[in-house]
Amino acid sequence: MQNDAEILHALFQAALKAALPDGKFDGRLPAIPKGRTIVLGAGKASARMAAAFEEAWTHVGGTCEGLVVTRYGHGAPTRFIEIVEAAHPVPDEAGLNAARRILALAREAGPDDLVVCLISGGASALLSLPAEGVSLADKQALNRALLKSGAPIGEMNLVRKSLSAIKGGRLAASVGGARLVTYLISDVPGDDPSSIGSGPTIPERVDPEAALSILRNYAIDVPDSVVAAMRSNALEQHVEGGAVHMLATPKMALDAAAAKARELGLHPLILGDAIEGEAREVARVMAGITQSVVLHGEPITAPCVLLSGGETTVTVRGKGRGGRNAEFLLALALSLKVKEGVSAIACDTDGIDGSEDNAGAWFDVRLFDDARARGIDLASYLANNDAYTAFAHLDRLVMTGPTLTNVNDFRCILIRP
Incomplete structure (x- = not known):
């Protein structure tokens, strides 16, 4: 021995080898659409997921385009999907700009198109697009405070969703009539899809009072403008989240x-x-x-x-x-x-x-x-x-x-x- x-x-x-996305799209691919296949994603594994999806998708005759944001240094070579790198765990301007572009691409999708979302742990910080009334500096300060507080990841992500213009199902809401498929690599206890990367394509109505209660429990002070933004940022309309596939789990x-x-x-x-x-x-x-x-x-x-x-x-x-x-x-x-x-x-x-x-x-x-x-x-x-x-x-x-x-x-x- x-x-x-x-x-x-x-x-x-x-353990690492089993957690990679390589070969895991086989048998889980949707039908090729009449229109475009737009690939969007975020997370520490999202670049490798994009490369693996490209390989599987082109193998069955599909074409694709899109944008994925990952942590600095976590990129992977791709042919058709653009890879952008940004800061984690405290978001930066690169992540903010990538999130804006991803949301814009989602809004371009029409009824003949397919939107593929690739989400893994780290997406919460990388896909940072604050709700109206919240600045990037506000989100950065809040992320730092949460990271030092000892709060579990589920509670941190609930707060992040409450302040996001893209997470908690808001990306799915932007897709409109296009077909939506989400692939996930889980980094959360219990593998809850709405918790992985704060669930950009998993519709969920977050109670702002629950998020505020978490902040109070950990003695984290935020400006009145942030409190007001939390309370006015609920996802009200009914949103279809599409199919969800889990590629790798703990x-x-x-x-x-x-x-x-x-x-x-x-x-x-x-x-x-x-x-x-x-x-x-x-x-x-x-x-x-x-x-x-x-x-x-x-x-x-x-x-x-x-x-x-x-x-x-x-x-x-x-x-x-x-x-x-x-x-x-x-x-x-x-x-x-x-x-x-x-x-x-x-x-x-x-x-x-x-x-x-x-x-x-x-x-x-x-x-x-x-x-x-x-x-x-x-x-x-x-x-x-x-x-x-x-x-x-x-x-x-x-x-x-x-x-x-x-x-x-x-x-x-x-x-x-």
Whole structure:
């Protein structure tokens, strides 16, 4: 069997491969229309989705055009669909202009046309078109506050929808009489289509008071103009959302990792694909389960891997560097005191853990010895929300670059006898 680091990285790579859109349009393509096929999209995986759609669509004799916006550095080569890059997680002018152009293309579609929407995680920030009365600066400030608040992604997206001129089904409302088909890569717990990228093509009437209540719960102050815009931005008319297809989900990625684990002679146990909560609290729970396996052989016997997905959050109180996966992993190591035979990896499947340049991090049984040898107090780094720096000093960051997909967090704890 391979060493711990090789096993952990192999399982992560298996999960990533399963989350890519390549080949997943086969058998899910609509009929070729009489008119144009207009492809619109947004998200960290949207450029790779556009390339995969082009390949599948031209293979069956179709032609297409369109525009997709993705995060800086997450582009992919395409022949017919224009790829624009913009900022994430805090929106910028490039994303604003791309959203305007996407909305304009949707409005051009006629009854003989087909509109294909490609949406993945990250679309909420990338497809940023504020409602009337809200400036880009307002949305940027609100996004920063939400990211630091510890609010789960579902609550953040509900607030974003309430302030958007394009999300929450408003893109679908702009399509008019054209046929609409949406393809999704899920990065949200539960795979709710209306939550993925804040559901630009999934009609939903968002209660503005619910969004305002979320802001109050996290003590986020917004100008009176933003409050007024929220209350006047409800999607009133009946809108048809069209067909929806899910290309990849967190569960598909975990299943692929489980299959790879079996190939390596390990017993896999998937603890869940929709785990949310403060990263440190989730780590403590995972540590407890790991202890039970080590001491009692329950709920599974070693050699095994405990797999999980979802999206944790971090309430930022320190001034360090570190995304939610590095924070989870450092908290897990400290909770476990890194027992003999236990190693782990935690990464964001888009290749970017929060706003850093790493996908995540990993550890093995040598973590504490290496830290002591270098004079690194791991608990102090965690207290300062500085897990990135700790793992960087110990050469245990996972660096993939943009993976061109996004099915949220991947966590794996490897336990040997």
